[in-house]
Amino acid sequence: MTYQGTAPASAAEEMLPEAKPGPARRLVDAIRYGNSVVLTLLAMLCALLVGAIMIVIADPPTRSAMGYFFSSPWDTFTRGWHAISAGYVALFEGSVFNPDSLYSNGHTPIFGPISNTLLNAAPLILGGLAVGVAFRAGLFNIGVQGQLIMGAICAGYVGFAFRLPPLLHLLAALLAGVIGGAVWGGIAGWLKARTGAHEVISTIMMNYLALGLLNYLLGISGFQAPGSNQAISRSVHGTARLPHLLGPNLSLHLGIVIALLAALGCWWLLTRSTLGFSLRAVGANPSAARTAGMKIERSYVVVMLISGGLAGLVGCSQILGTNHALTGDIDAGFGFDAITVALLGQASPRGTIFAGLLFGAFRAGGVVMVANTGIPADVVLVIEAVIVLFLAAPALIRAIFRLRESRGGGVGVGQLAKGWNA
Amino acid sequence: MKLELRAITKRFGSFTANDAVDLVVEPGEIHGLLGENGAGKTTLMNVLYGLYQPDEGEILIDDVPVTFKGPGHAMSAGIGMVHQHFMLIPVFTVTENVMLGHEQTTPGGFLNRRRAGREVAAISKRYGLEVPPDALVADLPVGVQQRVEILKALSRDARLLVLDEPTAVLTPQETDELITVMRALRDGGTSIVFISHKLREVREVADKITVLRRGAVVGTAEPGASQSELASMMVGRPVQLTVDKEPAQPADVVLQVDGVSVVDPNGVVLVDNVSFAVRGGEIYALAGVQGNGQTELTEALVGLTTPTRGTIAITGRNIGKLSTDEILDIGVGYVPEDRLHDGLVGQFSVAENLVLDHFDRPPYGSRGSLNLRAIADNAAVRVQEFDVRPANGLAGASTLSGGNQQKVVLAREMSRPLKLLIVAQPTRGLDVGSMEFVHRRIVAERDRGTAIVLISTELDEVLGLADRIAVMYRGRIQGEVPVGTPAAQIGMLMAGSTSAEAAAGTTSLSKGAVAAPGAAGVL
Numbered sequence A: 001m002t003y004q005g006t007a008p009a010s011a012a013e014e015m016l017p018e019a020k021p022g023p024a025r026r027l028v029d030a031i032r033y034g035n036s037v038v039l040t041l042l043a044m045l046c047a048l049l050v051g052a053i054m055i056v057i058a059d060p061p062t063r064s065a066m067g068y069f070f071s072s073p074w075d076t077f078t079r080g081w082h083a084i085s086a087g088y089v090a091l092f093e094g095s096v097f098n099p100d101s102l103y104s105n106g107h108t109p110i111f112g113p114i115s116n117t118l119l120n121a122a123p124l125i126l127g128g129l130a131v132g133v134a135f136r137a138g139l140f141n142i143g144v145q146g147q148l149i150m151g152a153i154c155a156g157y158v159g160f161a162f163r164l165p166p167l168l169h170l171l172a173a174l175l176a177g178v179i180g181g182a183v184w185g186g187i188a189g190w191l192k193a194r195t196g197a198h199e200v201i202s203t204i205m206m207n208y209l210a211l212g213l214l215n216y217l218l219g220i221s222g223f224q225a226p227g228s229n230q231a232i233s234r235s236v237h238g239t240a241r242l243p244h245l246l247g248p249n250l251s252l253h254l255g256i257v258i259a260l261l262a263a264l265g266c267w268w269l270l271t272r273s274t275l276g277f278s279l280r281a282v283g284a285n286p287s288a289a290r291t292a293g294m295k296i297e298r299s300y301v302v303v304m305l306i307s308g309g310l311a312g313l314v315g316c317s318q319i320l321g322t323n324h325a326l327t328g329d330i331d332a333g334f335g336f337d338a339i340t341v342a343l344l345g346q347a348s349p350r351g352t353i354f355a356g357l358l359f360g361a362f363r364a365g366g367v368v369m370v371a372n373t374g375i376p377a378d379v380v381l382v383i384e385a386v387i388v389l390f391l392a393a394p395a396l397i398r399a400i401f402r403l404r405e406s407r408g409g410g411v412g413v414g415q416l417a418k419g420w421n422a
Numbered sequence B: 001m002k003l004e005l006r007a008i009t010k011r012f013g014s015f016t017a018n019d020a021v022d023l024v025v026e027p028g029e030i031h032g033l034l035g036e037n038g039a040g041k042t043t044l045m046n047v048l049y050g051l052y053q054p055d056e057g058e059i060l061i062d063d064v065p066v067t068f069k070g071p072g073h074a075m076s077a078g079i080g081m082v083h084q085h086f087m088l089i090p091v092f093t094v095t096e097n098v099m100l101g102h103e104q105t106t107p108g109g110f111l112n113r114r115r116a117g118r119e120v121a122a123i124s125k126r127y128g129l130e131v132p133p134d135a136l137v138a139d140l141p142v143g144v145q146q147r148v149e150i151l152k153a154l155s156r157d158a159r160l161l162v163l164d165e166p167t168a169v170l171t172p173q174e175t176d177e178l179i180t181v182m183r184a185l186r187d188g189g190t191s192i193v194f195i196s197h198k199l200r201e202v203r204e205v206a207d208k209i210t211v212l213r214r215g216a217v218v219g220t221a222e223p224g225a226s227q228s229e230l231a232s233m234m235v236g237r238p239v240q241l242t243v244d245k246e247p248a249q250p251a252d253v254v255l256q257v258d259g260v261s262v263v264d265p266n267g268v269v270l271v272d273n274v275s276f277a278v279r280g281g282e283i284y285a286l287a288g289v290q291g292n293g294q295t296e297l298t299e300a301l302v303g304l305t306t307p308t309r310g311t312i313a314i315t316g317r318n319i320g321k322l323s324t325d326e327i328l329d330i331g332v333g334y335v336p337e338d339r340l341h342d343g344l345v346g347q348f349s350v351a352e353n354l355v356l357d358h359f360d361r362p363p364y365g366s367r368g369s370l371n372l373r374a375i376a377d378n379a380a381v382r383v384q385e386f387d388v389r390p391a392n393g394l395a396g397a398s399t400l401s402g403g404n405q406q407k408v409v410l411a412r413e414m415s416r417p418l419k420l421l422i423v424a425q426p427t428r429g430l431d432v433g434s435m436e437f438v439h440r441r442i443v444a445e446r447d448r449g450t451a452i453v454l455i456s457t458e459l460d461e462v463l464g465l466a467d468r469i470a471v472m473y474r475g476r477i478q479g480e481v482p483v484g485t486p487a488a489q490i491g492m493l494m495a496g497s498t499s500a501e502a503a504a505g506t507t508s509l510s511k512g513a514v515a516a517p518g519a520a521g522v523l
């Protein structure tokens, strides 16, 4: 047979290296077209503005000033401003740094706010990773709550029912927690693989099962704290507790390190491992993945084991680090905040770390804000919700700030927000 | 309607997809738009339809400048578009799909299906576009789905209709019918922009032809221009339109199919007792109208479907118990017919797609981790070799033009040592230059001793490539014919005649060839 040259001749022209834009150009472009970081920052700005309106409305002095707004409008503005700044200052002081602490003794007060932020960030990051990893494989894991409860039960049980040497005890408890969560998540994955049961339904149902089991266990001897008639378990032995990081007076424990390591692990899994490659392929296009010889059903089970295991670590952080005893509200709402964190973090490990830190700061600062200013805690929830709402609808932010339509595809948070059927 | 595009420029980042394109479509004209894969045809039409805003240039309708903020806007100005990839809702009926977006309601606020049904019937009658109004779209053959798309546009009083590669998925009969419809529309005063890679059709139906290359207009042509003139204008070099090949040198049997049947869960027989053998070094073509069991048969060959009966052996090994992964591992390459659905992961980069079915084997993956370097290097080589544009392994697969997506799938499957290559509709949506290239690669693969199964609805392709031709009809192999059999005779087999009847030239016109009313004309 005859060949006319090798590949079609024009290939060479196309190979000309494309001019790389300089850093300044890239920054301008990022702002003009609104890349995801810019969008996130703008969404936060919008959320703080909405929060400010809430604070003003909820503030009694401002409200009474509004009553005579037309005779003395200035009052409304000064009082409103006062309320807003007091609120946000308290939020900042409770989560990052309080200047007053410089004048007190020792390092404890200085690091207090950061310690609280990181303490809350650990379970948020772990939970966000659990949701994010599952999402990348096409599954919407609503069951972090149940999986973390199972993790906490297993870790807690190993922690208080056995006596082991220090390090070994902690490792055994952690392992038990991971397995507990993984099994609980894996069941949902297995149900989907075997019967096609939608994971959203099955994981929600398994949340109820886990809660029911927890409440039952808290009432039986062997679990319940001896001599107590409260729904609280025995305490985890010291040998199984996560060590404190900033001395005994600050509550920050090793959980945050585990969370960061887990994020690193997830990053490796998703971008550098063959397993992650197939999980992502199944998540993005199951038919093509199957045609390429990947086993979709196995992938569902595997990813739910991983996701559940990460959720189990949330339970570990709670029971071995923060609380030391099981109670009915051991999950502390982290199961559902995990979904929000994953959404904000765009299901990427790096994004999840930032989102977890941000929401951890909101949790830590919110407590102080409520205590210092009397602003209702709901304001913090509103701010969190508004951030996510704006990010789920990037078109809205673009419209508000008149950004140009983005040029490439790119995974946006919108994708995760739309991901119910994915 | 007269349409004029003046100096339209559309950029994606630093890439210029349309570069100062001028185009004039006169009222009642069928305007053929030709161009290589990635030349910017679809992009230009998306600009016209309001899906993209042009960076420069203007659109004039009946000599009045307009700007379209979105498709709704373009539709109300009388522009209708049938996309390269259909935009129908499969679980809706034909009528529901047509009324979607401009639903009419009864006074109580309920959908007025009756009235919509009447309108659908009226329009379909006027233009001879026969559709079953109450059938679910998912149950219809592609040719009929396409008619639904056209109806949808016409029901909104489109006076300019854009058909983006409407014939890529049609059977010859369906194509003929479409051409009749287009002529009827034109005679009724509708202007049509017709995009196709099949030069014969364009020459047959267009009144005027514009050729795009790399985003710019390189010239216009009259339909009288020869196919090779048009082809070289598109590609910028002479193109060989027929396949050059030596006679096959068949070796040992590689694929042995014995009495294979596939029955779907509802008991419908999709593949009916099919037997054949393919030797190394030959191209065995399965011709046939879409939907006569070819898809299911190929899926059985690679383990995506389990046959209800019969055995399949590849290089003497029964694959009954093997997974798809294991079958591919024997040295089987598989190019599925629906690249977007089964061939590619749109969100993945080109580089990732190029290793989609061997990412976990060295050098791309070992001991659980990916070798990104090897994956990128592989992409650089393949992209060059198959002339994928843009030549960038990091580009997202979903941003490639249709033809370039197909090249990515082909590049992946043909880039490892094979014993058996199964290609379904390998050149669907490819421009003539790429088609020439793909055909050569298939022949070269054959000459290397690989057994090749070619599934195609394109008779030209089958006749040009095959060493042996079998025709599938309603799940059965209707007959095997030697190369050199006249196209008309194969066409009759495809429509359900037996070999003897076809050879005798008697037409036994069977309505069942296409599972839709009014679609059974034979060639």
Ligand SMILES: Nc1ncnc2c1ncn2[C@@H]1O[C@H](COP(=O)(O)OP(=O)(O)OP(=O)(O)O)[C@@H](O)[C@H]1O
Pocket: A407, A408, A409, B012, B015, B017, B035, B036, B037, B038, B039, B040, B041, B042, B043, B044, B084, B389, B390, B399, B400, B401, B402, B403, B404, B429, B431
């Ligand atoms: N959204 C997008 N982002 C980036 N590049 C794009 C986008 N859409 C199209 N392109 C690029 O623009 C070029 C023109 O694409 P277009 O789809 O218009 O080609 P085409 O002429 O229709 O080709 P085909 O015949 O293969 O369908 C291609 O190189 C494609 O990669």
Ligand SMILES: [Mg+2]
Pocket: B041, B042, B043, B084, B164, B401, B402
């Ligand atoms: Mg196109």
